[in-house]
Amino acid sequence: MFELFNAKTVPPKLFLATMLSLAFFAWLMLDARWSGLFVAAGQLTPTVIGMALLGLFSTYLLRALRVFYEFRDAARGRFATCLRIVLFHNALVNVVPMRGGELAFPLLLRRSLGISTEKAVVSLLWLRLQDAFILLGLAILVWPGLQVWARLIGVMGLVLLALALPMLASRLGVRSTNKSSGWRSRLEKMRVALAESARHARIGWLWTLANWSIKLTVQAWLLAQILSAPLATVAAGALGAELAAIFPIQGVAGFGSYEAGAAAAMLGQGIIFSDGLQAALVLHLCILASALASALSAATLVWLISIFARDSGQQTATANSKD
Numbered sequence: 001m002f003e004l005f006n007a008k009t010v011p012p013k014l015f016l017a018t019m020l021s022l023a024f025f026a027w028l029m030l031d032a033r034w035s036g037l038f039v040a041a042g043q044l045t046p047t048v049i050g051m052a053l054l055g056l057f058s059t060y061l062l063r064a065l066r067v068f069y070e071f072r073d074a075a076r077g078r079f080a081t082c083l084r085i086v087l088f089h090n091a092l093v094n095v096v097p098m099r100g101g102e103l104a105f106p107l108l109l110r111r112s113l114g115i116s117t118e119k120a121v122v123s124l125l126w127l128r129l130q131d132a133f134i135l136l137g138l139a140i141l142v143w144p145g146l147q148v149w150a151r152l153i154g155v156m157g158l159v160l161l162a163l164a165l166p167m168l169a170s171r172l173g174v175r176s177t178n179k180s181s182g183w184r185s186r187l188e189k190m191r192v193a194l195a196e197s198a199r200h201a202r203i204g205w206l207w208t209l210a211n212w213s214i215k216l217t218v219q220a221w222l223l224a225q226i227l228s229a230p231l232a233t234v235a236a237g238a239l240g241a242e243l244a245a246i247f248p249i250q251g252v253a254g255f256g257s258y259e260a261g262a263a264a265a266m267l268g269q270g271i272i273f274s275d276g277l278q279a280a281l282v283l284h285l286c287i288l289a290s291a292l293a294s295a296l297s298a299a300t301l302v303w304l305i306s307i308f309a310r311d312s313g314q315q316t317a318t319a320n321s322k323d
Contacts, residue, residue: 017097017252024256027277040275041282043226049286055218056290059211060086066207070123074113081112084298091295094288097252099245102128130208132246133162138212139239144268216242219283223262226279233269234279240265241280258284 064083068075075082085108092101105127106120115123140146140154219238224231244250244261251257262283263276271279 017250020256021251021253024251024259024277037278037281040226040278041285043228044222044282044286048222048225052218052222052286053290053293055214055221056287057294059215059218060090060294062207062211062214063090066127066204066211067123069203069207071109071113071115074115078113084302085109085112087291087295087298091291094291095253098250126204127208129165130162130204131212133158134205134208134212135239135242135246138216139243142235142239144236212242219287222283222286223266223279226282227271227275229271234266234271236269237262237266237271237276237280238283241283253288254284255281 060083064079064086067086068079068082071082085105088108089101089105092104093099095101102124105124106115106117109115109120109123110117137155137158140151140158146154216235216238219241220231220235223229223234223237227234241258241262243265244257245254247257259277259280262280263271263273266276267273
C-alpha cells in the first residue's frame with residue numbers, strides 16, 4: 001500500500017509538497033485547533049465575504065485586461081474570451097500541485113486565440129516576472145524595520161532590473177546558421193516574443209500594480225476581520241502569503257506554505273504564530289473558493305451559450321428546410 005507513495009515512485013518536489021501539506025493538517029488536528037479554525041471563520045459575515053469576492057473578481061478583470069491588451073490583435077474585441085482564459089488559469093494554478101496549472105495559460109491562449117506556444121510561454125514568463133517585481137517592491141516599501149536608504153536602494157534596483165530585461169531581450173539575439181539546431185530557433189522565437197511583450201510593458205505594469213494593490217488590500221482586510229486586528233497590523237501577512245509562492249517548494253494547492261508565509265510575516269506585528277496560521281487558512285480557503293467559483297461560473301456560462309447557439313442553429317436549419 002505505502003509503496004504507491006514514496007520518494008522513489010513520486011517526484012521529489014511533489015513528495016515534499018505533499019509532506020508539507022500533510023504536516024500542516026496534522027498540526028491542525030492537534031489540541032483541538034480545528035475548533036479555533038471555526039471560530040476564526042465565524043468572524044466573516046456574509047457581507048464581508050460578498051465584498052471580498054467582488055474585490056477578488058475585480059482583480060480577475062484587471063488580469064484579463066492585461067491579457068486582452070497584449071493580444072488585442074488576436075483577440076479582436078473578445079474580452080470575454082480573455083477573461084475565461086484568466087479564470088481557468090487562475091483556478092488551475094490554485095489547485096494543481098507545484099504550480100502545474102501554469103501550463104494551462106499557453107494551452108488556453110493557443111486554443112482560444114491562436115497564439116503560438118513560444119509567444120504564450122514568454123507572455124506567461126513576463127507576467128510572472130512583473131508579479132515578482134511588484135510583490136518584491138511592495139515588500140521592500142512596507143516591510144517593518146528597514147531603513148529608508150535600504151528601501152530606496154532596493155526599489156531602485158528592482159526598477160533598473162525591470163527596465164534592463166526587455167532592453168536585453170530586444171538587443172541580444174541568438175546566433176543562427178543554416179545548421180542551427182531546433183533549440184536555437186525556438187530560443188530566438190522566445191527572445192523575439194519577449195521583446196514584443198515588453199513593448200506593452202508600460203500599460204502592463206499599470207494593470208499588474210492595480211491588480212496586486214487590490215488583491216493584497218482585500219486579503220489584508222479579510223485577515224483583519226478574522227483576527228479582529230488593525231489593517232496595518234496584518235498587512236504584512238497578506239504580502240508574506242503571496243511571497244511564499246516564490247519559493248520552489250509549495251504545499252499541495254499551496255496548503256502549508258501559504259499559511260506559513262502569512263503567519264511568519266505577522267510575527268513581527270505581535271500576532272501569535274498559531275493564530276496567524278489559522279487565520280491564513282481561512283483566508284486561503286476564501287481565495288480558493290473565489291477562484292473555483294469564478295472558473296465554474298465561466299464554464300457554466302460557456303456551456304449554456306453553446307447549447308443556445310446549437311438550438312438556434314437547429315431552429316434556423318429547420319426553418320430554412322421548410323422554406
